Amino acid sequence: MPPRVLSTEEAKTAITQLQNIITGGFTDQIDALDSQGRILSDPNIWDGNLASQFRNDTWPETKAALDKARTELEELHQQLGKISQDIFSAGGNG
Numbered sequence: 281m282p283p284r285v286l287s288t289e290e291a292k293t294a295i296t297q298l299q300n301i302i303t304g305g306f307t308d309q310i311d312a313l314d315s316q317g318r319i320l321s322d323p324n325i326w327d328g329n330l331a332s333q334f335r336n337d338t339w340p341e342t343k344a345a346l347d348k349a350r351t352e353l354e355e356l357h358q359q360l361g362k363i364s365q366d367i368f369s370a371g372g373n374g
Contacts, residue, residue, distance in 0.1 A: 287367040295364045302357045310350050317343060 320326050321335045 291367070292364070295360050299357055299360050299364075302353050307350060307353060310346050310353075314343065314346055317346075 317339050320331070321339050323331065323335065326334075
């Protein structure tokens with residue numbers, strides 16, 4: 281028995297909304313966080329014990345998590361595009 285294929289308007293809307301969230305601001309917010317983190321990592325702008333802890337420990341870990349999130353969001357966006365195209369244009373399991 282072939283796998284079930286179901287594509288509702290609700291699924292199409294959800295896919296579109298996810299894509300819009302990713303491209304419509306979420307990645308921009310990641311860029312903004314990165315920009316501010318880089319500013320705070322500059323000892324000429326912010327220095328001292330807490331600033332050093334931020335620069336050496338907190339920010340590198342946070343930056344890595346942001347980079348990973350961006351990559352995963354970009355992959356999700358691509359997968360959603362393929363899923364959407366396969367389901368709604370071909371009506372199959374692609």
